[in-house]
Amino acid sequence: MHNSMAAYDQKKEACGTICLKYLLFTFNFLFWLAGGTVMAVGIWTLVEKSDYIILLSSSTYAASAYILIVAGAIVMVTGVLGCCATFKEQRRLLRVYFVLLLCIFLLEVIAGVLAYIYYQKLNAELKENLKYMMVEKYRQLSKERVTQAVDKLQQEFKCCGSNSSSDWVESKWVRSAEAKGRAVPDSCCKTPTSICGHRDHPSNIYRVEGGCITKLENFILEHLKIISAVGIGIACVQIVGMVVTCCLYQNLKGEPY
Template sequence: MAAGELQCIKYLLFVFNFIFWLAGTGVLAVGLWLRFDERTKGLFIGEDSPSVFLTGVFILIVAGAVMMVVGFLGCCGAIRESACMLGLFFMFLLIIFAAEVAAGIWGLSNQEKIVTDLQQFYEQTFKTYKDTKQEALRESLRAIQYGLECCGTTGLFFDGAAETCPKKEGLEILVTKNCPDAIKEIFTSRLHVIGGVGIGIGVVMIFGMIFSMLLCCAIRRTQDII
């Protein structure tokens, strides 16, 4: 491999890993914010805490930390031309890629169960909020309902938690889409978008692994010559 090509792969790999590291930092920051923010940390206390939400937050924290470590290894390995670091980077990226494929297959085969669990989580959160009026639950309902443009379990604006629903005008004030149906719709109508994003991330990871192996082999050949 020519020196110019080696340098090109080196800096491409560095840029790729720097973006990967930034993405990991963002994911970790979101996870930590959801865990320790005053409006949501109450969800982690008590026996009736929503397991789906808690699991999702902890997955975000772990995934963000792993992405930061992998991005750091890739950046340092590329800049320092360290075959050891690049080998570790390749191994971690391969594990993440395999986990992504496994998660995608599991998600497709358990789509109905995931939708049902999310609907049950929302309905339980909605019921508990109507009974207790907890601030943490109100913020969770706001996030879900504003994101899905829905309101309550029946779609009626006066269903008992109107203050958490998106602001509507005209006849939409009285009747709008209910959130269990909105959750099902988002998974069925946008499954191809989720799949496309997953495939895109997988392709980027494959290129990252190819570049890391090319650079690692070139570095070892250079060391053998010396």
């Protein structure tokens, strides 16, 4: 009777271990896919919209994207390691896997905190920096990236000037002979053509309430929301993974280290 009970307990424990293994394997596969998604969001933020990063005085926005890329890469490596640890049933590998999960979790928390802090001070930063970039650095020597970013911003978001088109009156470039009498850059025009910036009438140029500040702020806020949502989503999944890892680790207590 005692032997049959012991055999039943062993069978039950083995069944539990198998269930945990397959659960953790499924988690790792989903985790690996999530890592690719996280990397994609980070790379998209930097590559597709990198022009606008130069218009920001703070590097927090770029830093949060870089953290996502690093976290995504670690997630993908960790997913593969997790699969190996699960099928080889080695507690040492499970410990390494758990530590990596914890590190990724902390990276995502840092990215989330940075995004939240930046969210709070974004409006003040844009008000302080965007007009300065347009007035002082647009079309100036060695400032080609700023010029390209401003032109892209005005065309893509259909706006003109930092707060309004009248901001360009103070521009170094508009006041110079190089502007050839333009009141605003050609990128302010609804239909951009050479020298179209001569006429700053509403029928010719974009006039948006709040100017480009409002447009760029809304754009960055949307990106911060995506970064935060991705980070929170992966973090929640990780907590499940860490719990399952701990359970499997305990079930393998009799296994070699």
